[in-house]
Amino acid sequence: MTTFVSRSSDLPAETSFPWIADGFAFGGDYSPEQWPESVWEEDIALMREAGVNSVNVGVFSWGLLEVADGVFEWGWLDRIMDLLHAGGIGVNLATPTAAPPIWLMQAHPEIAPVTQHGVRVAQGGRLGWSPSSATFRRYALRMVEAIAERYGSHPALRLWHVSNELGNENAHCYSDETGAAWRVWLETKFGTVDALNDAWGTAFWGHHYTSFAQLQPPRFTGTSHNPGLLLDFERFTSDALLGHYLAEREVLRRVTPAIPVTTNFMIQNHPNGLDYAGWANEVDLVSNDHYTLGIDPERHGELAYSADVVRGLSGGDPWLLIEHSTSAVNWQARNRAKSPGELGRNSLSHIARGADGALFFQWRQSTAGSEQFHSSVVPHAGAQTKIFREVAELGATLKKIREVVGSRVERSQVAILADYDAAMALRSGAKPSIDVNSLDVALSMHRELTARGVQVDVVHPASDLSGYAAVIAPTLFLVTAATVEALRGYVENGGHLVVTSFSGIVTEHNRVVEGGYPGALRDLLGVRVEEFFPLFDGETVTLSDGSTGTVWSELLQLAGAEALAHYSGGELAGGPAVTVAVAGRGTAQYVSTHLDRRSTGVLIEGLIARAGITPVASADRGLELVRRVGDRDGASTSWLFAINHTTAPLALTAAGIDLVSGTRHEGAGVIAAGAVAVIREDPRV
Template sequence: MTSTRLTRLLSGPDGDSTPRLGYGADYNPEQWPREVWEEDVRLMREAGVTVVSVGIFSWARIQPAPDAWDFAWLDEVMDLLHQGGIGVDLATATASPPPWLTTAHPEILPVTATGETLWPGGRQHWRPTSPVFREYALRLVRTMAGRYAGHPALVAWHVSNELGCHNVYDYSDDAARAFRDWLRARYTTLDALNHAWGTAFWSQRYSDWEQILPPRLAASYPNPTQQLDFKRFSSDALKEYLRAERDVLREITPDVPVTTNFMVMGGTKGMNYPDWADEIDFVSNDHYVHPGPQDRDELSFSANLTSGIAGGRPWFLMEHSTSAVNWQPVNVAKRPGDLARDSLLHVAHGADAVCFFQWRQSAAGAEKYHSAMVPHVGEDSDLFRAVVALGDTLKTLAPVAGSEREAAPVGIVFDWESWWASEQDSHPTSLLDYRQEALDWYSALLALGVRADVVTTRTDLDRYQVLIAPVLHVVPADLAKELARYAENGGHLVTTYFSGIVDENDHIWLGGYPGALRDLLGIRIEEFGPLLAGDTVELDDATTGSLWTDRITVTDPETDVLAAYRTGVHAGRPAVTRRSTGSGSAAYVSTRLGTEGLTALLLRLLAPAGVESELPAPARGLVELTVRGGPGGRFLFLVNRTDRTVPLPGLAGEVLVGATGADGSPVLHPRDVAVLRQPTA
């Protein structure tokens, strides 16, 4: 993403390039009668809205028949928004094909692993590899781009919507053909594929490309490398579709930035977003809170990871909710203060625009109980007043726009291929949760008041004094060398159980676990020791482990035992180790300790690097600190993680947002956020 392209998105309606943060929502005027539209623009201006996404699910309205087009309503909406000073992030409207298309061409519909067709009636009922769908979709994209290329309201293009949310895995004949083409490009020869897939096992050797299928429903466990490659292919197929739309848009409107909304949240793992990030002009993300004990930690983690995917540069929060959603088992409304805190936590982690789904709460359809900026009750509501207040806050924070994330002392590595591979079938345990393990480490650092960045393996690892790589299961030889170099040169690596086990082909690194990291860690493990659900082991540092244990043998005199098992079959043997190497170290944690156990352990793991909290003592564990920096200053975001008032003595800086105490220091009220500006060093 280039800063100039994001500037176009966030500039004023007259082209004013003064920095500002974007604010808005998905806007769906086609759901409402004409008389509502002018009222919408009036309320948008009152709320401080600067940008809206339009046309996301409008294909059937724009193109009611194969050779019929209806742009009159959209022309009018675009004109009204421009007159109101509101920019339009215009969607290509390809997210859900209209009934006439699926009736004429049912062959575009996705097929499940069990052979069932996903029929119309919901959304995203299309195959990413369907040439028929692509023909019709790109015709729509080209027509829209040609029509609105010069419209003054157009500030960005929004490709499709949440690509892969419902159709990432398609097992149709179209997908099978495309999968074979993808495999030919990856492996070139059948011999290379047979080696990578280990097809000598279970008589799976292929003698012709046409014999290869997606991993459809099988009599037993499908080939594990076939499964992993199908995940890679499925992400790539959607990426190729994204490129196809993007290329049409760039051909016709080269000066208009192009984005698509990622879903870095919860269990959305089918799309390898770090691999997609370079395909668009700026990263956008959707996020929704899942109620639970780590709900705001997860929000922070996801926003942080989005920043990591964006390379630390500003990004666009395309969707989140003002209050309740409609798709969880129980849809809990947000408490007072949550709307602002959730929004500003995204800004703290690099969002230069804050948008919601959606502007006006729907009266019909599957999402009619999903909250919006204007609720069913209307503008005379606490929720809309909170929306207006947030708009005012974002205006105050205009100097933050364009600033980038300042590197934290700790990096947490999040690796999509390890996520995919570590949770496949036929493993030592089916209870492993890759994302949860990473989140536990993040929550433990929050509990200590220590800043951390969530990064990918593409990041410059040398930026971090401590690098935590939980369940880094897939470790190609080049990555193993890079981690060893990092530690030798003074970095402090921490990794965990089930790390370093396989290469990029999902083949075991032989000679003992943890495989590719064995020599770096100075330990050797002969056999895994997964624990049954509910079973635990005690460590001699008073922490409790679950899920996993390892029978560790120390193989290097430079390896120290930081904690040992006190109970269980490995009682008396190492549980946590650290090996000195060069001017750094490499540590190994062989069991799942959870947030509480990791909080205790981290004090010892951070000590060699000299990393500690930058927060005043009363705020540690209660407040999250993130930092953005740029020409406008160094911006400290302080987010109250609690329902109590927290003083922040000794923190210097101009208070842009937040309250101050009698001594002039910032004070955080329950669920509050303060933003301080310090001079750039």
């Protein structure tokens, strides 16, 4: 029994929970119900061979546990829970509500979501339920209570895993029942319909409401909906799904108050429709699913960014990678297998960035069903394979670096601001260019900092920014008055801020701030943008300092800032493109185009010099470096993760013991191509 620090505001600050694993949690989703029981003993033997200590069980098992309305058959789950416990493997038991049984969908077809076109979704998929369905909620909570009462005291149980990827397939529903819930949500938020009309600007196109009863979800119209309505519908959907999670959590809390509760976020690639900043405080352990995009030759860069986002949501506390893939997935256009060694590097990059566990989807590769070609720990070819060998090697490595468990990533010198609410606003309504999104610029900045050995925190704009040498606000389309004041105070107190184009444009109601762009950030940045000039596909602009811009350009005037670079040609020739303003003891830089990779690198090098930023360690460019810090045997200790994603050895200067290889680093050395080192550093003086 260890001390579990809860993240939920309604639990005591410290509650005793059994931790989910001895050392790093390692394993994955296990679906024994897909296999004859004769395979189970082999599975557990292979789990022990690979070093597995934690599995997710029962995620899609509702129809096999409640075989008819109120008729439960627990036998197979009883037996596998007992076998896993005997094998020394802890269980993160799912509430199986992601997959309503066929009998329920046929008895109550009204639980299924309705599309924007008014079509009710048919059976055959997953998450086939509306977040606002009272009928579904009633059946789901009965199932949750039954499974909690049966297994709440089982010695294998370590963690409750609520549902699965909430919002992945059921992020939006447009049913009449959803419409009723939506109207209640709006009335609670706005109080009066006049306040709603004012916030959304409903005079446009004559969309004036005289009663909340007139409001409907944004069903298909043939044109476009009001951006304020669309943003609030996104927020409502996030709240509706969170409400379902909370309902399940409260049942689990009531029946099993000593077992922590989580659900798997999906922070990867482009943000989905949930505001995880609000969700993070409601889970006892922040857990994330992450899958790389095979088409991206530098997919480890997006992985690193996403992992840093998760750490920001967890407030810097250790978190759990509850799903990722051993190799190919099944849902991309072309599902390419991972290269040799990539499995381990991917997993250890998450660990480096604060995860205290790495679990795969799934344990044994399915022979049937829609994910039959999704990779697993035990593939169709069996355990005598590259995948299983690499999983076992990773399990051995995690045991070697076990002392890192519970440590935190050292606070970074640079923060990138990420806000799901701003991302939702950006995609709510027509914008000047379809090529602008909330991820691309943030990821390009993060890649260039990481390539130079600079560690990054990705945090919400409401976070405490004091202590960061530099803060980057990339495509922060929506900003609140509080964020503007926080950024102003940050700069005036000596911070160095970089803001990129299409930031500060709208209020919290998705209404444009008048007076010139970048709206709410205009005065701080000392610029005034009159007009946007989005670039066409393949079009670029050249700047006076030799930089190249893509995607976007702007007609910009100086209003207190100094121009660092101008547009060199075309319609905007001679106009400012990159600026900097001094405020108090700090600087506020503005970039009015999307810089290409080389130019982004030059911008980052200038920021590093201006803000006095130092890399985590001295190393060749391209070596991924992250430092975790904590106590070991009562002494302050640091662990340097060095991950080489390239095909060439890269130099690193460090002093300490590499826990992976057992060798000592004394000053200058190299990290071999494709290798990972975890160096317990000598005490720094």
